[in-house]
Amino acid sequence: MTNPSDAPVRLSEPAGRWVLLVTAAGSGLVLLESTVVTIALPSLGADLGASMAQLQWTVNAFTLTLSALILVGGSLGDRFGRRRLYLVGVAWFGAASLLCGLAPTADVLIVARGLQGVGGALIVPGSLALVQNAFHPDDRNRAIGWWAGTSGVAGAAGPLVGGALVDAAGWRWVFFVNVPLAVVLAVLLVTRVPESRVPGRPPRFDVAGGVLAVTALAGLTYALTQTSAGWPALAIGLAASAVFAAFLLVERRRPEPMLPLSLFASRQFSAANLASFLVYGALAGAFFLLPIQLQVTAGFSAWTAGLALLPLPVLTLLLSPYGGELTTRLGARTPLLAGSLVCAAALVLSTRIGAGADYLGDVLPVVVLTGIGVPLITPPVTSAVLSAVPDRSAGVASAVNNGVARVAGLLVVAALPLLAGLPADAAENPDGLDQGYGAGMLICAGLFLAGGVAGWFGLPRRAARPVQPLARRHASVTCPQLEADQAWMAQPE
Incomplete structure (x- = not known):
């Protein structure tokens, strides 16, 4: 709830638009940082002399602290005030970004990336909770829809923005650009957004x-x-x-556990999360390797590599509502299996990307097929998770599913170079990278297939209830980030 002294705002009012802008900007900043760094990996690896393992940690350190602390961050916001924790998170994120940009070695960069994730874990839970508590009930769903779209655009723009910054100013500006953004966001947060906290005795944090x-x-x-x-x-x-x-x-x-294990007593809930682990792990692994392969082996610049991946988020944004409609009509398991098969086929095709790869013939079909497959995967998973639990547990169930997806990406990115046989100097060795790249993409294709099969045999023919309009039309936009934020919106206070 908002404080008693703060009346709910309306979307048509300037105050409401400011709240929407500031909260979406914070969530978008974290989403942007989750995707922008992958394009910068070859450049920073060459500059800092980083091994493949250090490049893995550059990605994983951020994901590790963000995924492990995101629920703790939400509890702290409930206890001490969501705007206050949001502000601390923004300041922390900006300072950690500055440290990332100044990092003299790969090891220092990895530590700074972990600190960035801590800041993100303080920002993300409060973002949508502030929207939920600030707006009048009549405007709340529309405000959340605008928030989801705006945040999703920021995450989708990550590879393109990262490529432009790397080519124009160097990889360090991928991090430096966050500093002025954080300062502006902090000022607007203090001046334009009301405080929000749980009245009475706040929940304990784990x-x-x-x-x-x-x-x-x-x-x-x-x-x-x-x-x-x-x-x-x-x-x-x-x-x-x-x-x-x-x-x-x-x-x-x-x-009051961070991870309510009782939820896994439901076969549907367990199967949906197993499918989530497999498909989101596959997606994270594939898009860890693909930007590096495009630049190191295929000879793309950072900018053109980011541009090459642009159809994926565009198609995801456009097709997510239709994936939700299919889930409502057919149940969760059929669209999930179809999307997994399409993504697996895309990654098999991606093994053709190598030295002298042609964009239209080799790269674009992979990106387009993946952009068609992902919107068929996310709504069914969201539907299956939410329909497996009572309404009162929808928030925490969504948060658990988000955590499963993030941990999957963390572990797959860590294990993939080992399983694919990538050499330690793969980021600077096109031949070595090319040999392991194909095996890595086939492993990720196998994970997609396994996720589809897990969903087919573990989920019911029809969903217990249809996906709610908001989840159907917006949960996939920031997949799976929005689901974590919705968890803190949906928790009873």
Whole structure:
């Protein structure tokens, strides 16, 4: 709820438009940073002498802290005030971005990227919660729809913006550009957005769960990334597995857990999250390798590589409503299987991308097919997750699904170079990269197929209830980011 002194705003009022702009800008900034860095990887790798493992960590450090702490960030906002935590997150994110841009070594950059993720975990949960609590009930759904579209555009623009910045000013400006944006956003946040918090006794935040989750995920990611270290990496992996078991034990016993394990008693919920893990992991792995292959092996510039990927977000934005309609008519499992098959076919075709690749003949069909397949995947997964639980649990179920998707991307990006046989110097070795790239894309195609099969056998023929209009038309826009924010909107207060 908003504070009693703050009357709800209307979308037609300047105050309402300011709230919408500021909240969407913050969420969009985090989404942008999630996608913009992939285009900069070859450039920063060459400049800093980074190995393939360090490039993996440049991506994964951000995802690790963001995915492990996002629910803790929402609890902190409920307790101390959402605008206040949003402001802390924006300031933290800006400072971490400055550190990323100034990083003298790859290791410093990795640490700074982890700090960026912490800032994102403070920003994301409060963004949509502020919209939910600031607007009059009659305008709330329209405001959320505008918020979703605006945020989604920012994430979709990431590769294009990243390519332009890298080619024009160098990879460091991918991070430097966040600093003035964060300053402007902080000023507008203080002057234009009312405070919001849970009245009465706020919910407890699961600090133990957050610490254990970060520790377990970091250890598993390290073990998968640093397999060349031998026994030390194996020992860390085993220790991380023990920490993860402790995390599950803690979550089972806590009255207000970060991860409610009781939800997984539903076969439909478990199957939907297994499918999410497989398909989102495949998507993250494929779009970790593809931008590097386009630049290092195929000879694309950073700008043209970003431009080459543009049809994917455009098609996702345009086709997501139709994916939702199909889910309503056919149930979740048929569109999910169809989308998984289309994406798997796209990644098989992507193995043709190599030295001297032609954009129209080799790259565009891959991007277009993926842009058709993804909108067939996200609405069914959202529908299956939400229809598997009571309405009162929709928020936390959506948040769990978001966490599963992020962890999948984290682990697949960590394991893929090992499984594909990429050499440590792949970012600077076109021949070595090209050999492992094809195997990596086929592995991701297999994950898509496995996700479709898991959904086909684990989900019912028909959804228990249709996707709500907002979820159908907007959840895919920021897939799966919007679902995490909706979790904090939907939680009862």
